[in-house]
Amino acid sequence: MEESKRQKQVAGLLNEELSDIFLRLGINMIDGGMVSISSVKVTPDLMEARIYLSFFQIQNFKEVLKKIEARSWEIKKMLTSRVRHQLRIMPFLSFFHDDTLDHVFKMENLLNKVKQDDESIRKENEAND
Known part of the structure; x- marks a missing residue:
């Protein structure tokens, strides 16, 4: 099923804001490698955002993914304060490895x-x- 216009808008907004948050928190450079957000997919009900991460020169991406998930509350808190005027409900964030x-x-x-x-x-x- 194709994404709606609103899904694409929300995904674009989250991608942009999360990229800046990763940069500010220093999450984009972990264990001597780089982490970048390759895409964001939002469910049709806008309740869940799936963030796909690319890892460059990182040997154990599962360990890095765990580190990012451990800081997800901090990421969501910053994201919520940034998009509170654009979104009624903050979607649940799920992080995945983009291979x-x-x-x-x-x-x-x-x-x-x-x-x-x-x-x-x-x-x-x-x-x-």
């Missing part, structure tokens, strides 16, 4: 390997001719 970048890196590695294999086969064929 899209992991898939992109895996695909790139596979494509590079195929390209290298093709190059070596081409060179072997040229040597045999």
Whole structure:
């Protein structure tokens, strides 16, 4: 089902404000790596916001996700004070790992390997001719 205009507006607002909150609280740099908000999805009733986080150069993303969830009350408190005039009800925040970048890196590695294999086969064929 496609998102409504209001869902997209609320998701955009939450994404913008959460990005600034992460920066202010220092959550964007954890354990020597970077954390960024890749997307925010809001349920049709606007009661839950699913925040998808991308992790860069972080080995144990589950541990970092736990650290962020431990500070979720602080994040929600700051977010509530920022959006209290735009939203009637503050949605429940859920944090998830967005593994899209992991898939992109895996695909790139596979494509590079195929390209290298093709190059070596081409060179072997040229040597045999």
